[in-house]
Amino acid sequence: MIKFNNVTHFYNTGQNHKITSLSGINMEIQEGDFVAIIGANGSGKSTLAKHINGFLLPGSGDVYVDGFNTKDIESIWNIRKKVGMVFQNPDNQLIATTVEDDIAFGLENIGIEEEEMKRRVDWALNIAELNVLRTSEPHLLSGGQKQRVVIAGALAMHTTYLVLDEPTSMLDPKGRKNILEIIKTLNEEKGITIIYITQFMSEAAQFKKIFVMDKGKIVLTGSPKSVFSQADLLMNLGLEVPQITQLARKLAENGLEIPSNIITEEEMVEYLCLYI
Amino acid sequence: MPFETEALKNINLEIDKGEFVGIIGHTGCGKTTLLQLLNGLLKPTKGQILIDNIDIHQDKRKLREVRKKIGLSFQYPEAQFFEETISKEIAFGPNNMGVTGKELDERIQKSLKMVDMDYHCYKDRSPFTLSGGEMRRLAIASILAIEPEVVVLDEPTASLDPQSCSKILSVIVNLHQKYSKTIIMVSHNMEIMAELAKRIIVMEKGKVIMDDTPRNIFQYSIEKLENIGLSLPPVTYTMYKLKKIGKPISSGILTVEEAKDEILKLARSIKRK
Numbered sequence: 001m002i003k004f005n006n007v008t009h010f011y012n013t014g015q016n017h018k019i020t021s022l023s024g025i026n027m028e029i030q031e032g033d034f035v036a037i038i039g040a041n042g043s044g045k046s047t048l049a050k051h052i053n054g055f056l057l058p059g060s061g062d063v064y065v066d067g068f069n070t071k072d073i074e075s076i077w078n079i080r081k082k083v084g085m086v087f088q089n090p091d092n093q094l095i096a097t098t099v100e101d102d103i104a105f106g107l108e109n110i111g112i113e114e115e116e117m118k119r120r121v122d123w124a125l126n127i128a129e130l131n132v133l134r135t136s137e138p139h140l141l142s143g144g145q146k147q148r149v150v151i152a153g154a155l156a157m158h159t160t161y162l163v164l165d166e167p168t169s170m171l172d173p174k175g176r177k178n179i180l181e182i183i184k185t186l187n188e189e190k191g192i193t194i195i196y197i198t199q200f201m202s203e204a205a206q207f208k209k210i211f212v213m214d215k216g217k218i219v220l221t222g223s224p225k226s227v228f229s230q231a232d233l234l235m236n237l238g239l240e241v242p243q244i245t246q247l248a249r250k251l252a253e254n255g256l257e258i259p260s261n262i263i264t265e266e267e268m269v270e271y272l273c274l275y276i
Numbered sequence: 277m278p279f280e281t282e283a284l285k286n287i288n289l290e291i292d293k294g295e296f297v298g299i300i301g302h303t304g305c306g307k308t309t310l311l312q313l314l315n316g317l318l319k320p321t322k323g324q325i326l327i328d329n330i331d332i333h334q335d336k337r338k339l340r341e342v343r344k345k346i347g348l349s350f351q352y353p354e355a356q357f358f359e360e361t362i363s364k365e366i367a368f369g370p371n372n373m374g375v376t377g378k379e380l381d382e383r384i385q386k387s388l389k390m391v392d393m394d395y396h397c398y399k400d401r402s403p404f405t406l407s408g409g410e411m412r413r414l415a416i417a418s419i420l421a422i423e424p425e426v427v428v429l430d431e432p433t434a435s436l437d438p439q440s441c442s443k444i445l446s447v448i449v450n451l452h453q454k455y456s457k458t459i460i461m462v463s464h465n466m467e468i469m470a471e472l473a474k475r476i477i478v479m480e481k482g483k484v485i486m487d488d489t490p491r492n493i494f495q496y497s498i499e500k501l502e503n504i505g506l507s508l509p510p511v512t513y514t515m516y517k518l519k520k521i522g523k524p525i526s527s528g529i530l531t532v533e534e535a536k537d538e539i540l541k542l543a544r545s546i547k548r549k
Contacts, residue, residue: 039437040437040439040440041407041408041409041435041436041437041440042407042408088435142302142303142304143303144303166435169434169435170351170434170435171303171464172301172302172303172464173464173466173505173506173507174302174505174506175302175303176464177505177507199435199436199437199438199441201438202510238437238438238439238440239437239438239439240438240439242510243467243509243510243511243532244510244511244514246532247511247514247532247535247536247539250532250533250536251536251539251540254536254540256539256540256543265510265513265514265517268514269514269517269518269521272514272518272523272539273518273521273523275539275542275543275546276518276523276524276525276539276542276543276546
């Protein structure tokens, strides 16, 4: 379990332009969860994500990963083995000259023996659908492929939790879809906990639970259906509801008996068939 | 050369003054190469690029003229900021072209106004204190300061939140409508393209495979788009599905508003029967 206990974080501490980036965050993410975090630019999403593996430490309060406190220097390596991080720009996270070397990098660093390393690299290549690219040079891959290499590198460490900070913002529609499919499989079949930050409401709609952030606080938590039924609140926070939900709301306002929190195209088609 | 790749293959394309053109296609389809050719950052291996009937690579002085006419904003343009203040950041381009003094100041004021940023409020601030959305607008302002006729934007909304995203889009629409700029925009966001572009160019493997109005593309070429793995705006897709299962609905719906009107029209006519 990941637990945030009244976590506050400041940037520029001790200077006259101190910024409160996180303010009294209390949050629990259970093993196996499939959660999205949304919020306007500057609402604290990335700062929150960087607290999960101890890249950033709380100004006050505590972050626990499976009971280990990120402030505890003795536990930090345990925590980083459990929590894999995937950022926006894969180019910043790729270092080796071949895909398989890149995936093995983390394992070498923690001294995994060769046989086990090979097994894990094969396993990760397989899950991220990278078998045919194993000897390719990472910088020659497409954005979506690069992002899959980063994910595979994290998986090879046998992470329990995978934190992805806008991993699809630089990808084309196909790459985006592919990444979402892979993390869904990871969650459903391998039980890996997914914490996914996104600016795309249609992506957030595919998760089991959504945390909504505003000005360093979590202001709304719930299933996509319950979160996206609060369209006015979301708009005040600089967010929006998915396009299909926008349509449902407009139809409901015009007298069609249709729930205003429809989020998927399939559901919309089903409801509309009742009327037309 | 070992890594030689044919990024673009025999492209024939004409863009008129005042158009709003959207370019879509996968990573690696040649979009960025095309944009870089447009203002002479790259030179075609074969073929010509004519701007106002002049071959841009004919002589070097011409190229300078071209760069004044075509303002190019790359992906994540904020990564290129380096000045201490916003007015210095905007001044950099025109200053290099020899604009100074009062005219330079006027250009800074005008450019900020065009992206809906208040001159007095922003001029002395550091570019690095801006929010993500403001940074994007500043990047556009610094291009506008060279007074280009054509504004080329590569993924202007990438990783912005919905509100900053719609703000920047309204700035772009304004550049087109109020300031009569020709807009060429690359985006992976089909909802934006369907709503804003007047013409969409679809690229695949270095070729232009479609070139039409959004309405025609999202009406007649849906299967083709799906085959190359491009997505459709969710409302367009929903209406397409309804049509496919036999509902008497018109396809090629581009926006939420159009979808609403179409569904209500149909629902009412069925009720009357």
